[in-house]
Amino acid sequence: MSGAGIEINPAVMLGKPVIRGTRIPVELILRKLAEGATTDDLLDAYPRLVEADIRACLAYRANSVAHEEPTC
Numbered sequence: 001m002s003g004a005g006i007e008i009n010p011a012v013m014l015g016k017p018v019i020r021g022t023r024i025p026v027e028l029i030l031r032k033l034a035e036g037a038t039t040d041d042l043l044d045a046y047p048r049l050v051e052a053d054i055r056a057c058l059a060y061r062a063n064s065v066a067h068e069e070p071t072c
Contacts, residue, residue, distance in 0.1 A: 006060045017060060019053045029057040
């Protein structure tokens with residue numbers, strides 16, 4: 001079981017954001033959710049995850065969007 005949270009470490013997955021204590025990229029979880037996967041689907045597919053890890057991915061992306069520069 002991993003601790004909920006996101007980490008960025010240049011030595012892990014080339015510095016992409018991953019779920020803390022794993023090599024599971026945040027991007028992968030977000031893509032799976034966008035494709036229609038449920039939390040239960042993800043927990044079944046990735047036994048090391050807990051529900052808080054999935055929420056951490058969503059919170060990470062929400063925070064990223066909140067700090068993006070407008071392009072208009």
